[in-house]
Amino acid sequence: MSAQKRVDPRAIRSKKMLKSAVFSLLEENSDISQLTVQKIANRAELNRATFYLHYEDINDLLRQIVHEIFDDLSMKVEPLLQVKSSNEQEQLVTFLNYFYEYRKVFAVFVEHKGFKNHLSNLLKNTIETRRNARRIDSTKEVVSVDIVVSSLLGIIMWWIKDGIQYNSEYIAAQITLMHRRRFL
Numbered sequence: 001m002s003a004q005k006r007v008d009p010r011a012i013r014s015k016k017m018l019k020s021a022v023f024s025l026l027e028e029n030s031d032i033s034q035l036t037v038q039k040i041a042n043r044a045e046l047n048r049a050t051f052y053l054h055y056e057d058i059n060d061l062l063r064q065i066v067h068e069i070f071d072d073l074s075m076k077v078e079p080l081l082q083v084k085s086s087n088e089q090e091q092l093v094t095f096l097n098y099f100y101e102y103r104k105v106f107a108v109f110v111e112h113k114g115f116k117n118h119l120s121n122l123l124k125n126t127i128e129t130r131r132n133a134r135r136i137d138s139t140k141e142v143v144s145v146d147i148v149v150s151s152l153l154g155i156i157m158w159w160i161k162d163g164i165q166y167n168s169e170y171i172a173a174q175i176t177l178m179h180r181r182r183f184l
Contacts, residue, residue, distance in 0.1 A: 015054050017044040019065055027104040032062070066115060069105075070122065072098060077126050081133070089172055096156070096168040103160035110157055123149045148179065 021043035025035060035058055041048050055061040076098050079091040099106055109115040127145050136142060152175065159171050 011054065014044075014046060014050050017046060018051060018054065018061065019068075020044065022061065022065065023102070023105055026108050030104070030108045032108060065105075066109065066118075069102070069109075070118060073119075073122060077122065080126055081129050089176060092172040092175065093168045096159075096171055099156055099160055100164075100168055103164065107157070107161050116153070120149050120153060123152055151178070 018040055021040045022035065024043055025039060026032070037048055037051050037058060040058070040061070041051050044051075051061075055064070073095075076095045080088070080095060110119065124145055127148055131142075131145075155171065155175060159166060163171075
């Protein structure tokens with residue numbers, strides 16, 4: 001018999017409601033310092049005791065949200081690592097759709113150095129893996145991985161903050177045009 005604990009569906013639902021409340025509050029006001037446990041609990045239609053049952057404090061909740069974001073992003077990036085895939089454009093669109101779906105939260109979190117560094121590292125590892133799989137020699141004439149990552153991060157952040165009139169397909173096509181050859 002397995003020693004794993006069964007997760008209570010009510011706990012899953014409560015955590016989901018609290019996280020949704022954070023997203024909703026950040027969409028209204030992007031200043032994280034304005035978040036309070038009471039505001040989050042009220043928005044989730046739960047009480048403060050339920051919040052503290054699942055999280056130590058707001059920072060614990062935000063930390064868990066960030067971990068989930070990067071777990072999700074890692075899953076979205078995984079298909080992009082399959083260099084020989086025939087639907088790279090679709091995979092890039094799927095990756096960008098995740099950013100678009102959570103654009104308000106990304107716009108807030110990316111202002112924090114740790115989040116931005118983690119996102120940069122994820123992109124950098126993806127590009128390096130793709131280059132290695134394609135046997136692209138970094139000593140030849142190729143753009144520095146750091147420059148490519150900075151440009152991608154800049155494009156994504158511009159898009160989710162100011163360029164939201166463009167869809168994921170358009171942004172993916174533009175990125176592909178920019179980085180068609182040895183960059184990605």
